[in-house]
Amino acid sequence: MPSTQSTARAEPASARGKRTRAALVSAARTIFERDGFLDARITDITSEAKVASGTFYTYFNDKEEIFAAVVESVEEDMLHMHIRERVANATPYALICAANAEYLKAYQRNARLMAVFEQVAQIDEHFRDLRAKRSDAFLRRNAKLIKELQDSGQADPSLDPLVAAEALSWMVSRMAYVVFVQGRRIPMKLLTETLNRLWLNALKLQDPGQ
Secondary structure: OOOOOOOOOOOOOOHHHHHHHHHHHHHHHHHHHHHHHHHOOHHHHHHHHOOOHHHHHHHOOOHHHHHHHHHHHHHHHHHOOOHHHHOOOOOHHHHHHHHHHHHHHHHHHOHHHHHHHHHHHHHOHHHHHHHHHHHHHHHHHHHHHHHHHHHOOOOOOOOOHHHHHHHHHHHHHHHHHHHHOOOOOOOHHHHHHHHHHHHHHHHOOOOOOO
């Protein structure tokens, strides 16, 4: 599969154009989740969006570009959960538990698309790079939290923050993939509690209630 190198189209200025583009992105998600990337056709996307076939090219250059738009549309859900704003006064212990729980819920909501994204990333360099950038943002956020906890004397100071963040974050991400994409049967409550405990034990972070 050739990597998409074309310049992405600018966002439409008109309200109607924005609605049409959004309809195409929503339709594309449906088709990609149903058929996978390789078997998805642009004509199926436009049919699902209820627009003329030629309308697609007003907003996107090719299938790769609209797939990137679909992935971008779920990034807010997957990576920017605004946990700090929602639990502003929570302890670091509670913050980590809440972040892991919300990530698992978000992965479950988006599991079908994540399965397609993982497949495409294995065969297309552009999407492999996109996946790496998405992961790096997640890792940097977690590394920053670990460093803050170390500086305040709450987490194991012997850990390298970035390496620890990478190991712990990939543990959560991989388990999410195994459970929600591959179908490993682990109840959500057990999965969440186990991953939280492993995170907290690794950092030597104590529950303030104990």
